[in-house]
Amino acid sequence: VEAIERAVEADKDCGAILHLVASVRGAMSGLTTDLIEAHLAHHVRDVEDAEARRQGSEDLVAVLRSYLK
Template identity: 45%
Template sequence: MSHTVQDKAKLLARVRRIQGQAAALERQLDKEEDCGAILQQIAAIRGAVNGLLGAVIEGHITHHLVLEPSEAQRREDLDVVLQVIKSYVK
């Protein structure tokens, strides 16, 4: 079973909070609010997305790299997480 299924409720709660933050940002832009408040909201969204990514990567490493009995599967799973990290830091 995938770790995202095990942590589904927590991950969905994070996604819903991010959706709420994005909706708030849209409202701020629509109302032409102060740039400082808009920047703060963008930073909050970025932090929330980073937290979500960190949680999923942590679960991936634990379940697919540490606990996976098959060395071949561990190598494949390592390639997946490395590609995600490489694309994220670009």
């Protein structure tokens, strides 16, 4: 993100800035996917307690609702 700020402040070419934005977006998507997978593993799939699994599922749904707006 700092690279985008520096590029804008340096009045770089719009195409170059858009390329940076796309790269950051891709990296954030990958990180989001990894975090969702980890959450599912630790708070849903591998949890024996039904109430804890329910809470883990509800937490993920709440985050996804906000993320997908």
